[in-house]
Amino acid sequence: MMKEVYPGIFSLREKGSFGAIKPPENIYVLAGSNGLIFDAGYGHIWTIKRLMKEFLMLKQKYQKQSLPFEITRVLPSHVHPDHFSGLKLLRKYLGVNIVLTQKMADIIKHKRSFIAYYESENPLKEEYQAYSARNLCNAYLRKFFSRIFFKGIYGLSFINKPDDIIEEPSIIDINGEEWALFSSPGHSSDHISLYNKEKGILFSGDNILRSITTWLGPPNSDIEQYVESINTIRNLPHLKLILPAHGSPIENPYERIQQILIHRKERTEQVLQLIQDHSNKGISSNSIIMSLYPTDGKFKHGVARGWVSLTLKMLTSQGLISSRLINNEIRFFPSK
The missing domain is CATH 1.20.5 (Single alpha-helices involved in coiled-coils or other helix-helix interfaces)
Incomplete structure (x- = not known):
């Protein structure tokens, strides 16, 4: 059911399945005379039909109150499959224009470009x-x-002809109000955020979630960029409400941001400490994951491998650790 999370801003929560593989997704509708849909969700016809039903009910509600209701555009926060797969069907059935940054457009123009971007060569x-x-x-x-x-699972569908390409950063008009679009890479290198200073509202995409930490992993996540993006958001003036792509609205934005920054710092320190504790024989990435998640199964270990790999890459680039191949196993040592 579509829920009004702020006056004039509505959230439709798409149902997920397969746990973390296909999580529930928030699609936001900024209703008014020149409205916008933020994030496109999954690309299955039954998902779009449900959205259309809710959309029509919302339109009728506005019309009964003699309020303007014209949704003209859809803009994803980034082009992970759960955020852009619904773009083509939304354009087909709602008549909205697809708005992308150039980075997004280059990635999802066809299957080859998508695979080249999101699948690691090595x-x-x-x-x-x-x-x-x-x-x-x-x-x-x-x-x-x-x-x-x-x-x-996602209903993946590529976009070879977006209707508009938007610059990063830029100011866009939504219902007569100025919203700042700015780059916020880290979770994904093409990630953007949308902020209204007067309202103090931020659409955070996947960068800031209410109760869980976002996924980070190669080839297109970067922990240092992620921390920089979170700090940029922390410095936004008058921030009051964060509307994430997954989960509930965040009404204590600065507190949640601080929790995320502390979490990332603690995780980096834990990895570095494990490497220092095994300075004689070294420690592999598998052993690091097993030490951090001793009671979890293979799926959790697979998810954790992403951020652990990025952390090892970051610590190596900072000159804090080095690696050696020993007995056909890559082991990490503290730098001398």
């Missing part, structure tokens, strides 16, 4: 896994099944 290297028949087979199987998931 996953074993980026995940600090040694070259072995087993690791190569696992990497191939992950790639094979991920392509099936993208199409079947």
